[in-house]
Every structure is written in C-alpha cells, then in structure tokens.
Amino acid sequence: MKKLIELDINDEVHELAVRPDASLLNVLRGELGLVGPKKGCDTGGCGCCSVEVDGKVVYSCMVYAASVEGRKIRTVEGIGTADSLHPLQQAFIDAGAVQCGYCTSGMLMAAKQLLETNPSPDDDEIRQAIAGNLCRCTGYSKIVDAIRLAASRMAA
Ligand code: FES
Ligand code: FES
Secondary structure, eight states: OOEEEEEEETTEEEEEEEOTTOBHHHIIIIITOOOSSOOSSSSSSSOTTEEEETTEEEEGGGSBGGGGTTSEEEOGGGSOOSSSOOHHHHHHHHTTOOSSOTTHHHHHHHHHHHHHHOSSOOHHHHHHHTTTOOOSSSOSHHHHHHHHHHHHHHHO
C-alpha cells in the first residue's frame, strides 16, 4: 500500500504517494523525472546513483524514499543549470572527463562533497573521495584532472 510523503528535492517540495519499499533512486527517476542519478548496479556498489541527503552523499538505490521525508535532498540537477554550470561541471567538460557519462553525476556529487570539506585536495585525496564511484570509460585520470582544475578555479 502506498503512503503519501513530501520530499524536499533541489529546494522544491514534492508530495507523492510511494510504496514503503520504493528506493529514493526509483522515485527520483520514475516518479519525478530526475534522471541525473543513474541506475547502475542497484546494490550499492557503483556510486552512479549518488545524491546528497542533508549535505552528505548517499547511494540513492540503497535509501528508502519514505525514510528521507523532511530531509534536504539534492541531485545533480540541483547543483548547476545549463546557463550556469557548477565549476565542477565546467571542469569535467574542459578536462575531457566525460565519455559515456553514466558515472558523471555520481562523480560530481562525490567531488562536490570533497571540495566543500577540503578545497585544495591532493591527487590521493581526490582518488580517495571518488573511490566509491566506478567509471568504466575514462581510466579516472581525467576525472582527477577535472576535480583538481575545479578546485584551483574555485580557489582563485
Ligand atoms: S546504482 Fe546505486 S550504487 Fe550502483
Ligand atoms: S564516463 Fe562512462 S562510466 Fe565513466
């Protein structure tokens, strides 16, 4: 049986009926059309579904939507716009850190959290921060370059 809940997503409150066992990822993508978070493994192993809940990155495939009622949820759609990209989004483009793009939203969320707590990370710290996010295309080097580039631009 579905339950009526309110979810605060990207500074907008949505009222919707969800099954108690519906994952946040399925609700974001299937009910709200927020398809930035991707469904990869659906078992907490790849990071491409990452979103923020109260500023902390979580795997949305592993979170029940009903459990985050009243919390602040942010998806990749809420970190920048087409006209005003987040510095990380621009840096990923400029550094050529996107190939198929499937991992990109999760990488951006992990990198955003890193730079909010550590504005000048070294490469080891960057690699550690994205260790929970799998990329099958880039070999990670350009992603690390992009995060370093964004950090330098944000510090300037
Ligand atoms: S889809 Fe959620 S961790 Fe892989
Ligand atoms: S760009 Fe394809 S999985 Fe990372």
